[in-house]
Amino acid sequence: MNRVFITNYSSTNFSLENIDIKSIMLSAVQKLICNSQIDKKLIDGILVSSTSNSKYLAAQIAESTGITPKIFSTIENLCSSGTHAIVTAFAYVSSGLANAVIVVGADLYNTPGKIFDSDESRGDYTHPIFWASLFTKAHKRKYNTTELDLAIISKKNYDHSINNPYAYNNKHYTITEIINSKKITDDLNILHCSKLCTGCSAIMMMSESYAKKFTENSTAIIGIGQSTTSSVFTKNDLTSMESTKRASIDAFSMCKLTPSEIDVAEVHDAFSICEIMAIEDLGFVNKGQGTTFSNELYQTNNNKINPRGGLIGSGHPLGATGISQTIEIVQQLQNQAGKRQVHNAKYGLVHNMSAAATSSTVLILT
Amino acid sequence: MNRVFITNYSSTNFSLENIDIKSIMLSAVQKLICNSQIDKKLIDGILVSSTSNSKYLAAQIAESTGITPKIFSTIENLCSSGTHAIVTAFAYVSSGLANAVIVVGADLYNTPGKIFDSDESRGDYTHPIFWASLFTKAHKRKYNTTELDLAIISKKNYDHSINNPYAYNNKHYTITEIINSKKITDDLNILHCSKLCTGCSAIMMMSESYAKKFTENSTAIIGIGQSTTSSVFTKNDLTSMESTKRASIDAFSMCKLTPSEIDVAEVHDAFSICEIMAIEDLGFVNKGQGTTFSNELYQTNNNKINPRGGLIGSGHPLGATGISQTIEIVQQLQNQAGKRQVHNAKYGLVHNMSAAATSSTVLILT
Numbered sequence: 001m002n003r004v005f006i007t008n009y010s011s012t013n014f015s016l017e018n019i020d021i022k023s024i025m026l027s028a029v030q031k032l033i034c035n036s037q038i039d040k041k042l043i044d045g046i047l048v049s050s051t052s053n054s055k056y057l058a059a060q061i062a063e064s065t066g067i068t069p070k071i072f073s074t075i076e077n078l079c080s081s082g083t084h085a086i087v088t089a090f091a092y093v094s095s096g097l098a099n100a101v102i103v104v105g106a107d108l109y110n111t112p113g114k115i116f117d118s119d120e121s122r123g124d125y126t127h128p129i130f131w132a133s134l135f136t137k138a139h140k141r142k143y144n145t146t147e148l149d150l151a152i153i154s155k156k157n158y159d160h161s162i163n164n165p166y167a168y169n170n171k172h173y174t175i176t177e178i179i180n181s182k183k184i185t186d187d188l189n190i191l192h193c194s195k196l197c198t199g200c201s202a203i204m205m206m207s208e209s210y211a212k213k214f215t216e217n218s219t220a221i222i223g224i225g226q227s228t229t230s231s232v233f234t235k236n237d238l239t240s241m242e243s244t245k246r247a248s249i250d251a252f253s254m255c256k257l258t259p260s261e262i263d264v265a266e267v268h269d270a271f272s273i274c275e276i277m278a279i280e281d282l283g284f285v286n287k288g289q290g291t292t293f294s295n296e297l298y299q300t301n302n303n304k305i306n307p308r309g310g311l312i313g314s315g316h317p318l319g320a321t322g323i324s325q326t327i328e329i330v331q332q333l334q335n336q337a338g339k340r341q342v343h344n345a346k347y348g349l350v351h352n353m354s355a356a357a358t359s360s361t362v363l364i365l366t
Numbered sequence: 367m368n369r370v371f372i373t374n375y376s377s378t379n380f381s382l383e384n385i386d387i388k389s390i391m392l393s394a395v396q397k398l399i400c401n402s403q404i405d406k407k408l409i410d411g412i413l414v415s416s417t418s419n420s421k422y423l424a425a426q427i428a429e430s431t432g433i434t435p436k437i438f439s440t441i442e443n444l445c446s447s448g449t450h451a452i453v454t455a456f457a458y459v460s461s462g463l464a465n466a467v468i469v470v471g472a473d474l475y476n477t478p479g480k481i482f483d484s485d486e487s488r489g490d491y492t493h494p495i496f497w498a499s500l501f502t503k504a505h506k507r508k509y510n511t512t513e514l515d516l517a518i519i520s521k522k523n524y525d526h527s528i529n530n531p532y533a534y535n536n537k538h539y540t541i542t543e544i545i546n547s548k549k550i551t552d553d554l555n556i557l558h559c560s561k562l563c564t565g566c567s568a569i570m571m572m573s574e575s576y577a578k579k580f581t582e583n584s585t586a587i588i589g590i591g592q593s594t595t596s597s598v599f600t601k602n603d604l605t606s607m608e609s610t611k612r613a614s615i616d617a618f619s620m621c622k623l624t625p626s627e628i629d630v631a632e633v634h635d636a637f638s639i640c641e642i643m644a645i646e647d648l649g650f651v652n653k654g655q656g657t658t659f660s661n662e663l664y665q666t667n668n669n670k671i672n673p674r675g676g677l678i679g680s681g682h683p684l685g686a687t688g689i690s691q692t693i694e695i696v697q698q699l700q701n702q703a704g705k706r707q708v709h710n711a712k713y714g715l716v717h718n719m720s721a722a723a724t725s726s727t728v729l730i731l732t
Contacts, residue, residue: 001462022484053419055479056444059725060597070592070616072725073450077439078422084439087463088454095461096367097453097590113421118388224463226436231426250436359425359438 004093005211005218006365007204008036009327014168014199014315016109021052025061025106028200032102033065036204038214044098045071049085049105050319051078051113061104071098078113078354079270081105082201082322083361087224089205099207100214105319106200113318114196116355121234129193131233131356132271133185138238139273140187142288149291151178152298153272154191154312161309163339166324168197168315192272194310199317201324219330223257223364225250233356241274241357244281251349251362252283259283262364263345264332266325268353269310278351279305282362307332307340322352322361329365370459371577371584372731373570374402375693380534380565380681382475387418391427391472394566398468399431402570404580410464411437415451415471416685417444417479427470437464444479444720445636447471448567448688449727453590455571465573466580471685472566479684480562482721487600495559497599497722498637499551504604505639506553508654515657517544518664519638520557520678527675529705532690534563534681558638560676565683567690585696589623589730591616599722607640607723610647617715617728618649625649628730629711630698632691634719635676644717645671648728673698673706688718688727695731 010031012024025048033040046069048057058072071092075085082105089101107113115126122130139145155175161167173181173191181191211218225247229236236242252258259282267282269275276290285293297305308314308328311321329348331337346366353360376397378390391414399406412435414423424438437458441451448471458464473479481492488496505511521541527533539547539557547557577584591613595602602608618624625648633648635641642656651659663671674680674694677687695714697703712732719726 051421053478054484055417055442056482056484056597056721058443059594059721060484062594063596063598063724069594071453072592072594073441073443073447073454075439075441076421077424081439087437088439088457091454091457091461091463094463095457097457097460112419116422118420118422118426226438228425228428228435228438230429231422232429355422355425358429 002094002096003208003220004090005206005220006330007206007211007215007218008032009203009330010035011166011201011324011327012199013166014197014317017198019198021054021106021108022057022060024200025104026064028202029061029065029102029104032202032204038100040067043067043069043100043102045069045092045101047085047089047101047103048074049081049323050074051076051081051107051111053112071101078116079318080322080352080354080359080361081319083350083352083363086322086326087226090221093205093207099210101205102202103205103323104202105323107318107320108198109196111318119232121232128270129184129188132273133187134238136187136273142239145276145291147179150192150272151175152295153275154178156298157269157306157310157313160303160307161313164308164314167309167313168195169309169313188271194270194312194316197315197317199315199320201320201327203323203327217334219333219365221363222366223251223255225362228359230358231355233358240287241277241281241360243357243360244278244351244353247360247362248282251364255364257347257364262347262349264304264307264329264342265349266306266328267351269306269312282351303340304342307337307342325350325352326363333365368460368462369574369586370456371572371586372696373572373577373581373584374398375569375696376401377532377567377690377693378565379532380563380683383564385564387420387472387474388423388426390566391470392430394568395427395431395468395470398568398570404466406433409433409435409466409468411435411458411467413451413455413467413469414440415447415469415689416440417442417447417473417477419478437467444482445684446688446718446720446725446727447685449716449718449729452688452692453592456587459571459573465576467571468568469571469689470568471689473684473686474564475562477684485598487598494636495550495554498639499553500604502553502639508605511642511657513545515661516558516638517541518661519641520544522664523635523672523676523679526669526673527679530674530680533675533679534561535675535679554637560636560678560682563681563683565681565686567686567693569689569693583700585699585731587729588732589617589621591728594725596724597721599724606653607643607647607726609723609726610644610717610719613726613728614648617730621730623713623730628713628715630670630673630695630708631715632672632694633717635672635678641676648717669706670708673703673708691716691718692729699731
């Protein structure tokens with residue numbers, strides 16, 4: 001298996017703009033091609049990640065940016081479309097079928113991917129907050145997780161996002177404001193939720209020879225784990241995310257590292273409870289210790305988890321999310337994260353998931 | 367690059383049934399798993415090819431069939447989604463990330479992929495027949511292609527489809543019936559058009575070691591070419607399909623074969639004119655010789671082009687088409703095509719394209 005590198009990246013602002021999906025992709029891809037010191041003719045592929053209903057997007061973006069790829073299609077797997085597209089590009093480069101592949105992810109705030117109505121176990125409660133609410137209730141009951149524990153996750157991520165120039169959020173919140181924010185369900189307030197938004201993120205992935213030739217800094221993907229346990233979330237234990245556990249084991253096994261060696265991680269905090277559960281299920285701590293761990297990070301101003309503000313602080317443009325998480329880790333590992341920089345980060349992790357954690361992707365980068 | 371094999375296949379009937387996209391996929395995948403002598407636990411991936419707006423299909427099919435893949439997503443590239451999914455699976459297996467991947471393609475007769483409304487050069491003439499009509503007019507003008515030449519393509523493909531148990535068509539037509547069938551544009555009648563329909567086709571792709579272990583017969587993919595020239599068809603010469611030419615050159619170059627060595631081919635006859643152009647652009651004959659070639663095949667009852675009836679005879683369920691073309695070539699190469707069998711077929715070719723031939727895929731199998 002040939003090694004695969006992320007060499008360049010670009011992003012648009014995350015906002016509530018009502019823009020054409022093609023236009024927003026175009027602006028990120030044009031910037032990416034411009035950032036990359038590579039002749040357009042050498043770009044072998046463009047993979048689009050989106051939950052939009054627009055068709056044939058890869059060919060359209062190729063035409064508009066003047067590239068002539070041999071690999072081009074749209075990849076969809078709901079909220080983890082982005083990392084699935086990255087793993088697909090990895091396969092293309094690793095197999096030798098391609099040397100340079102663009103992965104571009106985008107969605108609009110009102111994407112049809114926002115509701116997953118095929119999960120009939122949800123009844124009329126199709127909005128994602130209902131599964132997150134069940135997760136929260138179950139975790140509170142089993143591990144005595146408190147309102148304060150949850151609010152600390154949200155506060156930390158809103159705070160982090162202030163230093164992320166592309167983030168949807170631009171406000172600090174106090175713990176009290178979070179706890180007193182509008183109640184949506186018994187267990188979750190509005191400030192515990194990531195915000196669906198409009199945004200696009202793109203990366204260039206290259207083979208080792210191309211990465212050496214065309215860049216000074218590049219980041220290798222060394223661990224990949226993906227798992228789907230079901231598409232019906234009520235089939236799972238509600239206090240842990242089985243697909244995340246399995247993906248994590250596979251990713252660490254591929255690169256022969258352990259969770260304690262990870263210096264920085266972007267985890268899929270669609271809701272505050274998800275960050276606590278992810279910390280546990282990725283193996284950073286034992287089950288039930290997620291709140292202790294995250295409270296300690298917060299008390300010590302340690303931003304190793306979700307330094308860009310996670311989904312709660314940055315916003316959640318579905319098809320872009322996994323790619324923007326990956327860009328954050330690349331910036332961290334290349335010591336280019338500015339005020340968000342985690343000191344001396346050598347190994348980073350991306351955790352991206354779909355549909356009530358019924359599937360998960362874990363990537364490990366260095 | 368590790369070698370990759372197609373080991374098993376399954377298909378539903380092609381019809382005008384109004385069925386749930388998930389149900390039709392499920393029936394083909396269940397049959398495929400049953401045909402494959404492999405433990406479900408060893409199936410690493412499921413890639414869905416579809417232009418449907420339904421989300422998260424791969425995870426849903428995985429759950430319903432009891433497999434736990436590490437690779438799962440939907441791949442869309444309009445009418446060539448099927449071969450793009452096959453090439454993606456090829457990359458996964460070839461890279462060593464997977465040993466066994468299911469590729470399943472399906473669409474319904476009324477799929478939203480049937481109209482490509484982002485090509486603004488089409489004005490109000492969004493239906494595919496309008497580009498096919500321009501292609502026909504241009505080819506007639508430049509190469510003196512006649513009504514009879516076109517009718518021969520249609521007649522041959524309707525005739526071939528009678529021996530395809532899954533085909534939508536079940537009727538022979540006379541040349542006169544085709545020429546006198548309902549006129550849709552100045553240049554094309556209804557019997558020159560492939561019929562959008564409901565259908566699903568699925569294949570199992572394996573690494574060499576798995577193919578040896580789990581099957582007696584398997585077919586290798588030895589040549590791959592893909593190209594997109596634009597998404598706006600009027601940017602191309604209307605008498606030839608540039609993306610097909612490029613894809614063909616790349617596919618033959620990968621396996622070091624020439625068009626004259628191909629024994630059997632499924633070409634993308636979305637309309638009768640496309641088969642004539644494909645024969646030329648794939649390099650079977652020089653430009654302008656497509657009609658002479660196909661008339662000769664017809665006169666001599668030679669069924670090497672579109673033995674299953676092509677899209678005109680079999681029907682065109684967009685996401686399934688490239689996969690069902692591939693299944694036909696696999697059956698031919700394994701001497702399992704029954705009444706459709708081409709004698710002593712050693713090398714076969716699949717030609718699948720999208721959106722007025724603005725992109726094409728060519729696969730070569732043995």
